[in-house]
Amino acid sequence: MNMMHPHGSPGTDFSSLRFYIRRMDTSGYVKPAEVPMSRLPLFGFIYVTSGEVLVESEGTPFLCQPGHLLLVPPMCPFATRYYRDAVGYMGGFQPSALPDSAPLRFLTAPHHQAFWFDEGAFVSELFNMLAESFAKHDEVFVEKGLDLLLSRIKWGDVQSFPPTVGAFLESVFAEDRTPGTIASYAEEAGISENYLSRLVKKATGRSVGSWIDIVRISRAKRLLAGTDTPVIDVAAAVGLEDQSYFARLFKKETGMTPSAFRKKMQG
Known part of the structure; x- marks a missing residue:
């Protein structure tokens, strides 16, 4: 072998x-x-x-x-x-x-x-x-x-996500789209926000908002580390027009402000 x-x-x-x-x-x-x-x-x-x-x-x-x-x-x-x-x-x-x-x-x-x-x-x-x-x-x-x-494998036990949940994850991770809101993803799926939230939480263990924030923070990290884009424009690029809210969310998820993260990554 x-x-x-x-x-x-x-x-x-x-x-x-x-x-x-x-x-x-x-x-x-x-x-x-x-x-x-x-x-x-x-x-x-x-x-x-x-x-x-x-x-x-x-x-x-x-x-x-x-x-x-x-x-x-x-x-x-x-x-x-x-x-x-x-x-x-x-x-x-x-x-x-x-x-x-x-x-x-x-x-x-x-x-x-x-x-x-x-x-x-x-x-x-x-x-x-x-x-x-x-x-x-x-x-x-x-x-x-x-x-x-x-x-040990049960060959009939395939655990993929329900179509609605899979479509939501595809949308939120799509590179050519700005992360949206819970309401926008629910409208896209043709269901209520509460129903989408229940489906996603049950299937993944995470809330719709949590998945959106994961994508926002990931993209923000890339922009802060690899470009000189102003923080206010980074916030807008990840779907947040309120720079103060973006800074609070970023610090909550990373332990650093956007500016501190950029300084650490760019030296």
Whole structure:
């Protein structure tokens, strides 16, 4: 089994890898640079032990929280939208790395599953052992560990968001749009603000306003760190005409004023 770590070389030929895994550990909110959807020639996975990761595949968002596994089939387009204090594991494998790949034969879309309580603790430790075995080039345990992991998956249990919630997340994260208000997103969905709020809160664990603020702060950070745009214009660019409110929100979320953040990032 070729167990070369792929992330040290941008030119890595993923088709030559049977299995790889790396530990994921991000501090705070991290939004990757905008890149096209990726397509890997192997099954990709993300497993979260704490924090959260938002992944999008073919217009469907998947919010991965503690105990969640996301399995992405080969050549299925996907992109990571953000990491928030995310700890866990990510990697990929070829069916040839398994003694029996039959359960994967008909997987054509991402599979999202949550493992709770004792089962979650077991799966977390299994991923830890897979990472250690990968580092030691222990091909025997990797094969057995992957087989054990697949035996825990409920293939009929796909946890994607309801269409209305998915459409809301798509809209709020769209790069070509200024973040709107709860009322504007509800109007776009053709439902009341309260109903949209209930749907989003139930599906994601976060309020509509929280998702809007996540996007606002992320974009504001990029503008403050990478441009000389005046703070008042940064506020307007993220959908807030009141500069004082923007400054209070930014400090609440980051612990710094917009000006202090810019000074820290630009030196």
